Amino acid sequence: MNVMDINGYKAVISYDPDINLFRGEFIELNGGADFYAADVDTLRQEGETSLQVFLDLCREKGLEPRRSFSGKFNVRISPELHARLALEAMSVGKSLNAVVADKLAA
Incomplete structure (x- = not known):
């Protein structure tokens, strides 16, 4: 399993040959936030953007962003x-x- 840490949040990274892109999906969030890119540097940038959008939305709605176990x-x-x-x-x-x-x- 490939994992990327983005601002303290972990995302599982996979490659989708059907669309020729890398895919990241945050695994510690209480909702879905994924991101795609053709290379690792851009994937990290897209992950940062996706995470920020998710965190902003949680803040607006008063939700805890991290999934509880x-x-x-x-x-x-x-x-x-x-x-x-x-x-x-x-x-x-x-x-x-x-x-x-x-x-x-x-």
């Missing part, structure tokens, strides 16, 4: 993996959540 999400796994992780958690005296969080952070 609760720290909770559901993961579907097989019963066998669930049992294995639960056993591991019990054997080290941790909660299942703590064991999974440790593994994800590694």
